[in-house]
Amino acid sequence: MPLLDVQNLEVRYGKAVVLERVSLQVAACELVGVIGSNGAGKTTLLRAISRVLASTGTVRFDGKDLAGMPAYKVVAEGICHCPEGRHLFQELTAEKNLRLGAYLRADRGGIESDLERVFGLFPALRERRSQQAGTLSGGEQQMVAVGRALMGKPKLLVLDEPSVGLALRLKATIFNAIDDIRRAGTAVLLVEQDALSTLRIADRVYVLERGHIVREGTGRELLDDSDIQRFYLGV
Numbered sequence: 001m002p003l004l005d006v007q008n009l010e011v012r013y014g015k016a017v018v019l020e021r022v023s024l025q026v027a028a029c030e031l032v033g034v035i036g037s038n039g040a041g042k043t044t045l046l047r048a049i050s051r052v053l054a055s056t057g058t059v060r061f062d063g064k065d066l067a068g069m070p071a072y073k074v075v076a077e078g079i080c081h082c083p084e085g086r087h088l089f090q091e092l093t094a095e096k097n098l099r100l101g102a103y104l105r106a107d108r109g110g111i112e113s114d115l116e117r118v119f120g121l122f123p124a125l126r127e128r129r130s131q132q133a134g135t136l137s138g139g140e141q142q143m144v145a146v147g148r149a150l151m152g153k154p155k156l157l158v159l160d161e162p163s164v165g166l167a168l169r170l171k172a173t174i175f176n177a178i179d180d181i182r183r184a185g186t187a188v189l190l191v192e193q194d195a196l197s198t199l200r201i202a203d204r205v206y207v208l209e210r211g212h213i214v215r216e217g218t219g220r221e222l223l224d225d226s227d228i229q230r231f232y233l234g235v
C-alpha cells in the first residue's frame, strides 16, 4: 500500500478546471518528483494534497482518507508542506522559525535532536540561528523553510519549488539536502521547475501539463526520453 495515494483529484477555480483526474502515489521512503511548466497546476496539486484547497477525488495517506480533514490535522497525520515563497516569520530568528515547525510535538528531546539534524543538513543556519529570518539571504531563508517542515517530523515532506531563484551552488545544497532526507527514511514529494536536478535525484517523476499527468517514469527513464529532453531539458 502506498504511503500517499491520490486518485482522480480535480480542482476548479470558478469555471476553470485546474486539475483533472490526477492520480499519483508515493511509497514510504520514496522521492517522487512532479515537473511541469508554469501554470501546469503543480502548486495547486500540493495544496489539494495538504487540504489547504478543496478538491474532489480521494487523497489517502497512511491508510486514512483525508477528505474533509482540516489542514492542521493533515500535519498531525504526518504531511509537512514547505510552500512556495517560504512564508517565514520575518521578525523572528531563524531558530524560532525552525522551532515553530515542531509546534504540534511534545517530545522535547526529539525536537532538540531534529534541530541538530537541520543544522547538520544546513551548517550555514547554525551560524545564523539568532539572526532575524527577514535579514537572511534568499538561500538561507529557503533552508529555514525546508528545515521548518522537517521539524514537524513528517512521514511525507512536501516541497514546492525549493530551488526557485537560487544560484547554482545553493541549488546544489538544497538538492543534496533533499537527497539526504530521503536516504534517512522520509518520503518526499517534490515539485520543481528544475527538471534536470529533479530527474537526477527522484526515484519516480510525474509530468504535469495543463492539469493532467501526461507521463510517469523513473528519473532515469525520463532523462533518456527524447520528448522530455526537448521540452523540459532544452537538449
Ligand code: ATP
Pocket: 013, 018, 036, 037, 038, 039, 040, 041, 042, 043, 044, 045, 193
Ligand atoms: P508555477 O510553476 O508558475 O508556480 P504551477 O504549475 O504551480 O505554476 P498553479 O500555481 O498550480 O501552477 O496554477 C495553475 C493554474 O491555476 C494557473 O493557470 C493559475 O493561474 C490558476 N490559479 C491558481 N490559483 C488560482 C486562484 N486562486 N484563482 C484562480 N486561478 C488560479
